[in-house]
Amino acid sequence: MPKTEAPNITAGYYIIRGGSAGRERLRLLSRVMHGATTRLLDRVGVRPGMSYLDMGCGGGDVTIELAKRAGPTSQIVGEDIDAIKLSLAEQESQAQGFPDIVFRCADVLGTPNEALATVPPAFDFIYVRFLLTHLPNPRMALSRLVHRLRPGGMLVVEDIDFSGHLCYPEHPAFRSYHELHIESMHRRGGDPYIGPKLPGMLQEAGLCQIEVNVEQPIGITGEVKLVPAITMENIGEAVLADGLCTKEELASVIIQLHVLAHDETTLTGMPRIIQTWARLGPKLG
Numbered sequence: 001m002p003k004t005e006a007p008n009i010t011a012g013y014y015i016i017r018g019g020s021a022g023r024e025r026l027r028l029l030s031r032v033m034h035g036a037t038t039r040l041l042d043r044v045g046v047r048p049g050m051s052y053l054d055m056g057c058g059g060g061d062v063t064i065e066l067a068k069r070a071g072p073t074s075q076i077v078g079e080d081i082d083a084i085k086l087s088l089a090e091q092e093s094q095a096q097g098f099p100d101i102v103f104r105c106a107d108v109l110g111t112p113n114e115a116l117a118t119v120p121p122a123f124d125f126i127y128v129r130f131l132l133t134h135l136p137n138p139r140m141a142l143s144r145l146v147h148r149l150r151p152g153g154m155l156v157v158e159d160i161d162f163s164g165h166l167c168y169p170e171h172p173a174f175r176s177y178h179e180l181h182i183e184s185m186h187r188r189g190g191d192p193y194i195g196p197k198l199p200g201m202l203q204e205a206g207l208c209q210i211e212v213n214v215e216q217p218i219g220i221t222g223e224v225k226l227v228p229a230i231t232m233e234n235i236g237e238a239v240l241a242d243g244l245c246t247k248e249e250l251a252s253v254i255i256q257l258h259v260l261a262h263d264e265t266t267l268t269g270m271p272r273i274i275q276t277w278a279r280l281g282p283k284l285g
Contacts, residue, residue, distance in 0.1 A: 025234045026085070029130075030061035032224045032270060036215035037062060037129070037158065040275050041069060043213070044156055050124035051075040055108055055145060056131030058082070060089025060101070066127065067098040077123075079106040108141045121150045129158040132198070136189030142205040149280045155207060156277040161195030164216065164272025167228075173256030174268065177232045180245065180253075184238050195274030207278035218269030227270055229257035 046052075046069035054063040057078030067076045078101060080086055086103040093101045108131070126145050132138040145155060162182055167174035185192045199210050217224045232254050239245060245253075260266055 025230050026059045026061065028223060028226060028230055030059070032217050032227060033129075033158075033273075036217060036273060036275070038065070039215075040156065040158065040213065040277075041065065044154060044277050046070050046125070049073045051122060051150075052077065053123045053126045053148065054078045055106075055126060055128045056080055057086075057089065057103070059085050060093055060103065062127060062129060063089065063101055063103070064093055064096055064098055066125075067093070067101055072100070076101045078103045079108075081105065081107050108144060109135060109137060121148055121153070123148050124150055124153045125156070126153070127156045130160065132157065133159050133192060133194045134185070134188070134190045138191065138194060139201060139204065142201055146205045146207065146280060151280055151282045153280050154277060155202065155280070156275075157198055157202070158273055158275050159195050159198060160192060160270075161272040161274055162192035164195075165270075166218070167260070167266060167268040169266065171256070171260055171266065173253050173260060174228060176245075176249075176253045177228050177257060180239050181231070181235060183244055184235060184242055187242055188238075192271075195272060198274055198276045202276060202278045206280065208281050210276060210278040213275040215273045215275060216270060217273075218267060220264050220267050224269035225261040225266075226258075228268060229254060229261050232257055 046066060048071040050070065052066045052070060052074060054060070054066060054077070057063045057080050060078050063076060063078035067074070070076065076098070078086070078089060080089075080103075083105050086105060090101075090103050093099065093103075126149060128145065132141060135141050142155075149155060162178070165178060182192050191197075199212050202210050219225060232250075236250050236254070239250060240247065260268065
């Protein structure tokens with residue numbers, strides 16, 4: 001049986017709403033990103049009999065996808081800071097027939113280095129999506145993840161490049177959303193432009209055989225166009241707490257973004273997504 005371990009952990013750097021309300025946004029993102037992420041998993045290869053970690057797993061959508069691909073002989077673990085999302089992930093994994101997935105509360109930056117040094121590497125494959133962009137110290141996070149990789153293991157990362165987030169024709173509400181999101185992330189130490197930096201960061205972390213791909217789900221119709229509006233709703237509390245706009249201004253931007261989502265003369269969707277993956281070399285000596 002899966003088990004959600006440890007109490008909930010909160011982290012002030014994460015600007016997007018947590019809990020069950022935040023889970024609905026993650027469901028939308030999972031559907032919008034399904035094609036891009038499954039193509040990535042096809043490309044890197046998910047094999048039976050290995051140990052897998054989905055770090056920052058949220059509601060467990062990719063964790064369950066890994067379980068489907070890896071089969072019952074593999075160990076599948078999902079870790080996140082949000083105990084409510086983990087509880088929902090546990091329920092969904094059981095409903096879909098994957099009762100052996102382990103979900104547990106963990107903050108990738110929360111374990112002291114000296115404690116981490118005593119933990120042996122446990123995973124052959126670590127997957128991370130839309131996590132590093134929020135962290136005040138993503139290089140430390142990568143170093144800790146690499147420590148958890150077995151020799152020859154693979155680290156797979158998907159993250160955003162907000163410089164590639166577009167709306168055409170340009171729209172004032174989208175521009176406001178774009179600016180508010182970036183400013184709120186910066187105030188918490190995040191990096192909305194982290195995507196292109198990832199290959200170099202993996203190299204700095206000691207990984208090799210680094211490969212890169214770019215995806216960008218966008219459209220003139222469909223759920224992908226709801227991403228800016230739903231994201232604006234979910235970062236609203238952080239934006240207001242930072243004093244970046246008034247409640248009335250926030251409500252107006254959200255309404256306009258929803259209208260924009262149903263306007264088939266406009267093109268918008270996700271930011272540019274950088275996918276990168278690499279291996280930890282074999283242990284020498």
